[in-house]
Structure formats: C-alpha cells, structure tokens
Amino acid sequence: MLRPESLQRRKVTWPGILVVLSLTFLGITLFPLHVLAEETRGYVVSMVHTATYYDELTCPNGTNGSRPDVLIRRVMADGYDREEAIRIVSGIRANGGRDDDGNLVGSAIVLGGGASFSGDQSWNGFDFNPANVPSVLPDPNAHNAQGRYMLGLNLDGEAGPNSWEHPVTGETGIDNEMWRVLGCWDVYYVNKPVNPYNEGIAWDTAVDAMPAWLISITGDDLDQDGEVTVTFDRALNIPLRDAYGSIMSGASFAVDPNPRSHSEFKGQISDGVLTIEPGDFYLQGESQFYPHLQFSGTQLRFELKDDGSMAGHIGGYQPWRDYYHYLSVRGETDGMIDLIGIFYDMKKYADAIPDPDTGQNMAISAAYFMEAVPAFHVDEGGNLLADSVGPGPKFSGPAVSQYSNNEQ
C-alpha cells in the first residue's frame, strides 16, 4: 500500500537518517526497510458508553429500580408508608406531590439537574440544588453490584479482593469499581445489545452535532501481529449516518490540530486483539453526556473485526466527579438514578489518586464500551493521515496533490 507522503515525513527524523546512512555505509543493513513501509489505518468512534454486564450474581438483593423508586424511597424515609408514598409520587405532576393531609412533600424529594442544568435550581423552598451539594443529604445506601464477573481491564496488574473476572476472556484482576456504583441501577442493569439508556440516548443525540472522536493505528502490517502506535484525536467535523442510523464507515475526518485532545499510546496487535501500554487519555466532547472523557493509567482491549471495524473496552482511572457531573447535568429524570446515592457510592468506591490533603481517592477505576468503524483522517490541508480500510478492496492512499482547493 502506498503510504501518504505526510506520514513518511513524520517517521523520518534526522537521527534516523544518520543511523541509516551510517549503517549503509558499513554495509550492514540493520535498519529494516519495512519500518518505512508502515501503514496507518483510521477509525471514527461509532459508539461509546459505560461498560455493562450482569448475571444472577450481580445484584443478589435486587436492583435499585428507577426514578419512581428513588422518589418513593425518599418519601418513605420521611416516615410515610409505601402506599401513601406511591400516592404522593404519583401526584407530583398533578399537585406537586402532596400527602393525604394536603402537605406538600414533592418539593423535598425532586431534585433538579445540577451543575449546568438550566432549569429550576430551587429545592424545597431553598434557593440551591442538592445535586450540586449532594453531601447535604444523607446517603440512601443504594444496592451496589457484586458477584464475580464484570467487563473491564486489569489496570494495576494485580488480582485483588475487589477485582473482577472478565466474563468473556476469563482474565482476572479486572478493575472496575464504577460498576459497583452503577451496576444495580435498572438503566445500567443491561447486557449487549442493549445500551445503558441514559448514555445510549445521549450518544445517539450527540453524534449529529458533536465533532467525531478518531482513533488511528500505525504499524508495519496491521493484518499481522506486531507492535503498533495508537492515537486518539478529536475531529473538526461530525460523523455521517448510514441508512441504519449507524455511523457511516469510509468517511473523511479532519483531525483537530489542537493537541489537547491528542493521546498517543504504544500498543500491540496479537491474535486480532489490540491492546496498549498504560498512559493518560483525554478527549474533548460536545455531547450533553461527555463534555470530555479522561483517564489515567488507560488501557484498552479492542477486537479487530473482518469488516474493518473494531470494538471492545477502554478504561482507566477516571475522575469520579466527572461522571457525577455527567449524571447531574442530565438530572435524575433522564438518568433514572439517585444522584445523592451515586455521589456517596462514587466517593466510597473511588480507588485511585488520593487527595494529598484528605486522602480521599479522586479517581475510580472504570471501563467503557467503545466501537469504531473505518474512516479516513486528513489534516486541515486535506493531506491524508490515515487510510480507511474496510471490507472489500483496499484503496491506496491517494497522492496529496490530487486534491483541489476549489470548492464549488
């Protein structure tokens, strides 16, 4: 395959040239030619959401239900019996949620979205929103996920008492404490092909307006096992949809030159599975759920598929306040969770990056499902950076000079 000139330029550095010249002069060609024949394949992320998995061991005491259950429990915590609590919650839209004596209860149990939520931020007669200051309310002690199996990655290289076993690969030491927080909420208590409702809807809405997230893989021969370089970038343009509403493969994306959303990892392809060495990851988003996505100690495990796409899990230690923020912006109505409970559980299960003053862990191990389809990456000048390699014939990267700057 012809490699774009721009990529060749990127790899050939002056020290590299000197080494080659020296070795050639000595008649020892130790510098393998295939290094210069690397290929780069481009992808666009076509779906991302919190990894979910459940079996009969996940929530042995039942799930936490959904938003009505949250509200009913809050009313019951004020001393009402279940039947009256149900009547109060059922009447929220009609009368604001009043008890049998006409007392207004609803205003004390309904939280607006927090943070950047633009609606009514008042609560129970006060001019503030507990979603922004969740510690003012008591921990509702929601059920947390248990059991043996969960999707994710072994972030610390160890198999400890809190780690999971991967249900597909059997790998032990899976670190995913965020699943303990989320796993017993009904909207997360799903298995593929069902997506977690809140994030699935948010992603489906966002992709038509959000600059795409891009992945590239560079290596000597990406159809074979070997070492690779994996990059993540943000695009300047949004994805296209195909007739299924899925992200269209083979489209072109201009890579945002802003380095803020550029992450690069050493990686490996082995038996059609892509993995990376741990590192920091940051992607800016414009979704109503992901203003950004960031991890430290990032790892991934993507299966490379015959149709050119890849799918798997990416994870790392994520600032848990990020995720709480995502949920609070969406609010309890969209999120179908108890924001207060999530706050306390995130804080409790956070397992990395302790605050030097308080000792409170600020990050939580997490895993996200991610899927990507082939895409061309170009720079702002139209130069090809990565080929789209899907099913069927493989096109060579076209010469840079073929582009015309004439827009009609």
Place this chain on the structure above:
Amino acid sequence: MNIRISILTKLICIALVFGLIPTRVLAAENSADEQITFVRLTSDQYRNAIRDIFGESIQVSGNAASTGVREAGLMAVGGRRLTLSAAEVETYEVLALDIASQVLSPSRRATLIPCQPRDESAADNTCASTFIESVGLHLFRRPLSKPEIETYAAMAATATESLGDFYAGLQSALVGMMVAPDFLFRIERSVSNPEQPGMRRLDAWSRASRLSFFLWDTTPNPALLEAARNGDLLFEDGLIQQVDQMMGSARIEDGLRAFFADMLAFDRFDTLDIDTNLFPKFTKNVEDEAREQTLRTISHHLLNNNADYRDLFDSRETFLTPALAALYGVPIPIRQELGGRVPWVAYTYPEDHVRVGLLGQATFLSLFSHPGASSPTLRGKAVREHLLCQTIPPPPGDVDFSLVRDGNHPDLKTVRDRLTQHRENPTCAGCHMLMDPIGLALEIFDASGVYRTMENGETIDTSGQWAGQEYVDVRELATLLKDDPTLTSCLIQRAYNYGTAREPSRAEVQWLNATHTQLRDEGVHWRELMQRISKNPDFYTVPEAATN
C-alpha cells in the same frame, strides 16, 4: 385570499384542455393554413416559468405533472404525446390557486400588478384587462387576442361581483389562465412552407418558445418575446443575435441539466429503490447527491471547461460530498461546518483509480441496477439505449430468469457465470451479447456504486470485447466507448430531438450526419452543438405528419 374558481370556469378550463373549445378559435390571428402541435411542459419547466414570470419568492409547492412517457429515448419527445387527465387538471388547479394567491397577495400587488383598481371591492375591467394582457403574454408566450382578454376579464368581473373583492376576481382569472392549455402546453403554431414541401414553419412566437425551452428550460424572457413580436426570429440575423445572447447567459446551465437529466433517464430516480438493508451507505441524501454529482460534473466539464463530450467517459474529475466520498471509499478534504450547506469539493481520482467517467458514478450504477443487486444486463442495455441510441428489444415473455437471479448457485458463483449459461439459450444470446459485456465490466461496482473485487468469493472478471477490441476493465472500456462514433452521433441526435420534441425528418437526418462528421473532427463541444442546432432554420419546422 383563498377562493375557488367557479364551476363555469372549471368547465371552460376542462373544455380547453380537452379541445372542446379549440384554442385557435380564441386566438385572433389564426390563418386558415395554421396548424398547432402540443408539447406538455415538464414539472421543472412549469416551475421555472413561474419563477421567471412572477419572481423567485413565489413558492411552487408540489408537482402537478405526472411522469411522462419516454419515446425515441427521450421524455421530451414523449411529451408531445401527453394530454391531461381530469385528475391532473384538478391538481394543476390547486397548484394554480396557491400560486395565484401568492401573486395577488397584498405585499406583491405593487410590483406584480401593473395598475390599481378604482375600488378594491368592485370590478374594474380596465385594470383587470391590463393585468391579463400583461401577464398573459408571459404565461401563454404570445399576446392574448382581444376575445381572450375579454373572456378572462369577464371571468374576473364575475368573481369580483360574487366575492366583492377585485383581487379575488383577478385571482380567478389568473387561475383560469394557469390551467389553460396555452400555459400548460407548449403550443406550436406553424404554417406551410412552399420552399420545403412536407415541412411547416413555426411562427415567431413558437420559435421563441422552442428556443427558450431548449436552451434555458424555461419560458421566453422579455427580450426574446420582443424579438418574436418584431419578427426578428423569422430572419437569420435576428435569430443568430438572440441565440448568441442566450448562449452567453448562465441560464444555459439549466438547459444543459434538463437535457442530460432526460437523456440519462433521471426519471428513474422517481422509482429508484436500492435496498438499504443491503447497501446501507445509499441513503436518500446520497441518492440526491449522486444525482447532483452527475449534473455538476457534466456542467463543469461541458460549460466551464468547454471540454469534449467524449471525455466525460474517462474523465477523473468530478465533485464529491462527504457522503459520496464515503460511498466511493476515497478521502476528501473536509471543510464541513455544523449546520452548513452540503460542502461540494472538486475531486480528481488518482491516475490508477478504477472509477472513471460517468459510468463510474453512483447515478448510472444505481439507476440501472435491481434493488438488491447490480445488473450487468440493465447497465449494458442502458449504455446501448441511452448513450448509443440503439434499441434492445424486450425479452420474450417465456424466458426463465431463475438461473440468472440465483445468487446462491453452488457452481455458478458470479453473475458472469450465470449469464454465460443463460446465453446458451439462443433466443437470449443475441441481445445479451450486446448488453452483458458492457455491464460485466461494471460489475466491480455494486448496486449502490460501492467498489468491490469479489463476488461470492470469486474474483470479478471485468474483461470483454467492444467492437472486436478487447478490454480488461472499465477504464479500457471507457476509452473504446469514447472512440466509438455512435456515442457522439447519439448525443447530437438526442439534443436535436430534445429541442424539437420529435424525431428528425430525412432532411434533418442529413444535417445531423453532416454536423456529426464535422464535430467529430473539431471536437464535440456543447456550446458549439447548441449554437449549430439553434441557428439551423430546420430546427424551427414541424413535419406535416407531426401536427396534432
């Protein structure tokens, strides 16, 4: 204003349409020798005429014209066979009501009505007649006769008296004119020509219409109508002057687009149904963009570059949108901004790229495919019929196609294998030998235009023979095709027939052959061809046999 025309008006209109009141009876200047022919306006011509008469702000919602019929390879020729059904008249009436209410809305009266009534609640025959005479010239593409003006003025007066609103009355008259055959049809008036027995000459007004719809796909502009009124169009120098002026206008692109949309059978887009379960990239947007890609490519090539028509078949230059680029599997520069218009980008395929010319575009590839599979036969037939003006007879009624359609056949894995087997039936072989080799070269493109190299695990063989010469792929086929004189003679013939909406006479065939011989040597350039046809006196004739 929202009124409906009276039953009487409707009856008059329907009577006009069905010829119960011959139009020429209403016209003042009929000679005993005059004969008329009809060509129904296409929906685009209707739309363009309204735009040019009343302005771009008038919305034409809906499409009143039913799909026409293709005759001698062109919908334009079939347009001479079209009449109007009662249902279509109703549809045109609804459309006319909507347009008339816009034209006569208070905000537009000052610019579109040349006078003001003495009293807006009473009839004003003078003002109504002024409007009718003025707008009638453009709608009917000829001056209205006195009886016609009186008829429509009376219609306006009756409605005004009934509704108590001058403009409502005027709306009634305007609707009446817009559902009259003089507007919905190109009515060509001709007289006998002593110098050319068997051929009749068009009058000046009919010449203006023929020329305008041919070059601009719209109604004659004021300058052309003035040239008709002066009789300039009846003389060579006056005609040449008008043609030259029209050829210098950007509107020549409208005419080019309309012609190629007809010649390349874009009417098939109306019923195109590529199965998106099988070809998910072929969305409705992609379909629309593919259509535009083809017209944009042709227009740029023939008008902007003034390049040879033949080069359209192996040209690597085209225009792409992000979605089309994804369909074709090529990268393009991205300038897309959120919420912006579809960003078209000029694009040139690399030298060794297999996708060249019009035959490599999704328009041709999808229009001549089955919903779920490509069809070498349909594609080959399309090349023969639409590009080479050849006729392939329909298959016999008792042919068994099951083998050809069996995409899961255990032994005959490729469509080439199955068609080869099919051609062993001597009844089928004759026609399939003409069609299949062309289409098989295009088998590397599926029904949606996506590139592929394999079919059921077998490598697709694109080789074949054209006029005794072998080719290995579609690129070599394109080179052979563009060198075939039939390609250019077909274009010239179709362009001429498109303008006259009929097949040529014997004398015209001789002129076409001579023109073809010259242009093949000099280059088949669109502007030159249009000029030659438009300035040919025979172009403004009608054979005796063609008159209705």
